[in-house]
Amino acid sequence: MKRRTKQRTTAIHVTIPVRLLEDFDETLRFNQSRSAMIANLIQQHLAVDSATIATSTTRQLIAALHARDDVDPLVKSLLLQILTDPS
DSSP states (O other): OOOOOOSOOOOOOOOOOHHHHHHHHHHSOTTOOHHHHHHHHHHHHHHHHHHHHHHSOHHHHHHHHHHOTTSOHHHHHHHHHHHHOOO
16 A cells, blocks of 8 residues: 655646647656655755755845846845845
């Protein structure tokens, strides 16, 4: 009997193009779970994002924050001062 994981899961509903789903399903072997594969892909995506943040320099992080649309204008002004400081 297969041992069940103790990790909680939840069902979600997503809308994707039919052809994309068909292509994705064609990549799966008979014994592979679509849900498990999608969860794995999401974990990989998150790992790449966190690795990018972890390996970025402080200057790169400040520049990225300055470029975002959801950052307060005052904060952007302060970030720009930090970025343009020659020291």
